[in-house]
Amino acid sequence: LPKWAKLLTEKDPSERTEKECHRIHALLRGLKSFDKFTEKIQLAMCKAFTHQSIGTLRVILRRGHVGQNFYFIYSGSVFVNVEDMNAQGEKFVKTEVVLTKGDSFGELALLQNVQRTASISCREDAELLVVDRDVFASVCPRIFDRELEEKVNFLR
Template sequence: EMLFSSPVQAAPCRGKLGFKWAVRSVILMTRFCRYFMSRSNYRQFMEFNFRETITNHVMSGTFQDRIPVLLVEIMRKCPEERSESEVLLVHNMLSSVSMFRRYSGTLQLLLARVVRYQRLERRRVVIKKGHWGHSFYFVFSGLLAVTKDNDGSSAFVDKEPILIKKGMSFGDVALIKTLRRNATVVCMEETELMVVDKEDFFANKMDVELKREFDYRFSFFRSLQLVSSWSYSLIEQMADHSKAEQFRYGHVVVKDTNDMGNIIFIGKGQCDVLRVVDLTSCSTYQRLLKQYADSGTGTYCRRFTLVSQSVEILRVEKTRFDKLVDNTTMKKLEALQKTYPR
């Protein structure tokens, strides 16, 4: 209190005395700032502000292309050295990765505690075919390719390589099931990865949590009348290659049903099926329908948007489902088809 009891007086005169007064004022202000930060929860306030900023970026879909330095520093710490607030910061950042959001809330927090940062240059091999799986990866930025050769060189001459893009993950199956890698993954450009290592994975009992999630998905598919004709093995494959994902009320689940690469099953709750505008009286739209009919390209499909009313969904890739589906299931699907008004 005594430090701040005397108000700062105006400069008595110009010249040297005025300069000395200005220097004293700067020193006093510096001491004041240091005293304030030492006696306050300034760091916690800054962390809260930073976490709120990250959350806003995640919710709006405008998160920056690079991981902030503060988060890189946190992910370079050992899991046991991370505070709860630091784990929450990492969790909020990981929430911008689409594949991360498909895990349960419990597993998300476990991953946020153990995930480490890795940045790799173009042409660097991340995993090599034939090696044992020791880690799995989330892609925050950059681009990778999957190849069958050992050094990944074929990806740079292949016209249509299999790509792993931002928001995707890879390597989890080989780690969890203790298998050798069946392909090589190479960086097509500078890439930022969040890595979960085998030791941390099992030390934090993530395998137990994943097993619990698998059992839930298996039970869900087993209870569906749609796939009642499937064998245990086929349903196990469906559960193995699907993820449960929760959406809060009002969040968009699918923006455009015509661009879906997955089949969606509603596990809990429900979705609204919305049509943004009514174009039945629009002459341009009617001409478009006629063009589709005249060109013989097939029926023009209306675009719908799915909006959550607090829903949990299970996604299965269409290509994966097509490999598993049988004739009995196809007939059931045809009977379930709904005709929506144009």
């Protein structure tokens, strides 16, 4: 992450200017998981992002924990580990998938208010942009509902 972006994401979200949010937005456009959101939601998240650097093999979140954050991977990669059972009924952990730059994780627990379904650990040093649960829950659905209503009204 460029130094200027790290400095912006260290600022309290309430102190970020609209121009600063647009700079972060321009940096993230093109990341596949970021692009699935509308521009209004993207800008709301840019206002709220914090930056985290996580070292290799560090656990970011554990299966069964309550979801607190939503994560975008800016650089590096992570393992998504799930519990499975062999033919003898013994549990073991396996890597389901490796997520890389542009991927995101953690939204399922926030959207459905359920415990984490997998554990996430760093495959290599990673830089993450993090959105707090409260921001994600209050801003994203509200904007999505408003945009959906606008589209329905337009179609009428």
